[in-house]
Amino acid sequence: MQGDGDELPADLEEALAGVRSVGVITGAGISAESGVPTYRGVGGVYDDPDEGDRVVEALSGSTLVRDPDRTWRAVTALARMTVDAAPNEAHRALVRMERALDRFVILTQNVDGLHHLAGSGQIIDIHGDVLATRCMRCDETGRLSRAEVAELEATPPCLACGSHLRPDAVLFGEMLPQKKVYRMQEAFYVDPPELVLVVGTSALFPYIAAPVVDAVREGRPTVEINPEPTSLSALVRWSLRGPAGSWLPRVAEALGTSVP
Numbered sequence: 308m309q310g311d312g313d314e315l316p317a318d319l320e321e322a323l324a325g326v327r328s329v330g331v332i333t334g335a336g337i338s339a340e341s342g343v344p345t346y347r348g349v350g351g352v353y354d355d356p357d358e359g360d361r362v363v364e365a366l367s368g369s370t371l372v373r374d375p376d377r378t379w380r381a382v383t384a385l386a387r388m389t390v391d392a393a394p395n396e397a398h399r400a401l402v403r404m405e406r407a408l409d410r411f412v413i414l415t416q417n418v419d420g421l422h423h424l425a426g427s428g429q430i431i432d433i434h435g436d437v438l439a440t441r442c443m444r445c446d447e448t449g450r451l452s453r454a455e456v457a458e459l460e461a462t463p464p465c466l467a468c469g470s471h472l473r474p475d476a477v478l479f480g481e482m483l484p485q486k487k488v489y490r491m492q493e494a495f496y497v498d499p500p501e502l503v504l505v506v507g508t509s510a511l512f513p514y515i516a517a518p519v520v521d522a523v524r525e526g527r528p529t530v531e532i533n534p535e536p537t538s539l540s541a542l543v544r545w546s547l548r549g550p551a552g553s554w555l556p557r558v559a560e561a562l563g564t565s566v567p
C-alpha cells in the first residue's frame with residue numbers, strides 16, 4: 308500500500324508504461340475534491356442515521372410513484388450541494404488518459420455529470436444523471452440545467468404531454484438500464500481492458516466490484532485509489548491510499564500522458 312505524497316511504486320510505474328487500454332471505475336470519492344459530498348462516510352449524504360434513511364427512502368422508485376414531489380425535493384437538495392461544483396484534477400487526469408490511450412472507458416456511478424463537464428468522451432454512467440429527465444407518461448427525455456434543478460420547488464411538468472417528469476437516474480429499488488448494462492459487459496468482459504483502475508468508490512454494488520475481481524482472477528493489473536480501505540483493497544495489485552486528485556495525475560503521467 309502507498310500513502311499520499313509517496314511516489315508511485317516502481318513496479319506500478321513500469322507496468323503502466325506499456326499499457327494501451329484502461330477501464331476506470333469511479334464513485335462519489337472522485338468528486339469529493341470538487342465539493343460534492345460522498346454518500347457514505349463522514350460528511351456523506353447518508354451519514355446521519357435518521358436523515359440518511361430518509362434520503363434513501365425519498366430517492367427510491369416506490370416513493371417516486373407515490374409522492375414524486377418528495378423524490379424531487381431530495382434530488383433538489385442534492386443538486387444544491389453540487390450546483391457550483393467544477394471538475395477537479397482527478398477528472399482532468401482521466402481526460403488526458405483518454406486522449407493518450409488506444410482504448411479507454413469510464414464506468415461511473417456518479418450522477419453529477421462532472422466527467423462529461425471535464426471533457427471525457429467514453430462514459431458509461433450506469434446510475435444515470437440527475438440533470439437528465441424522462442416523462443413518466445410519454446417517455447420524452449430532456450435535460451435541466453444544474454441551476455434549474457436547484458431551484459425546483461415541485462415535480463417539473465413534461466412540456467410535451469403535461470404529465471410528471473422524473474430524474475433519468477437509477478433510484479433505489481430500480482433496475483439498471485439494460486443498454487448501459489450491455490455497454491458495461493462489452494467494455495469490461497467481452498473485450499476487457501489491459502488495466503482496471505478503481506477510484507473513489509466503496510464498491511458495495513456487485514456489478515461495480517465484479518470487473519475488478521474478474522481482472523484480478525485473470526491476472527490483469529488492477530489499481531485502487533482511495534483514502535480509505537475498501538473490500539477491494541486486499542484484492543487489487545496496487546492500493547494507492549489518498550485522494551484521487553493527487554494520485555490520478557501521477558498515474559496519468561506514468562501512462563505516457565503529459566500535463567498540458
Ligand code: OAD
Pocket residue numbers: 333334335336337339340345346347348351416417434477478479506507508509510511532533534535537549550551552
Ligand atoms: P460512497 O459514498 O459509498 O463511497 C465514496 C468513496 O470515496 C469512499 O470509499 C471514500 O473513502 C472515497 N473517497 C472520499 N474522498 C475521496 C477522495 N478525495 N479521493 C478518492 N476517494 C475518496 O460512494 P459510491 O461508492 O460512489 O447510488 O456509492 C455508490 C452508490 O451508492 C452511488 O452511486 C449511489 C449510492 O447509493 C445510487 O444513487 C443508485
Ligand code: ZN
Pocket residue numbers: 442443444445446447465466467468469470
Ligand atoms: Zn410527457
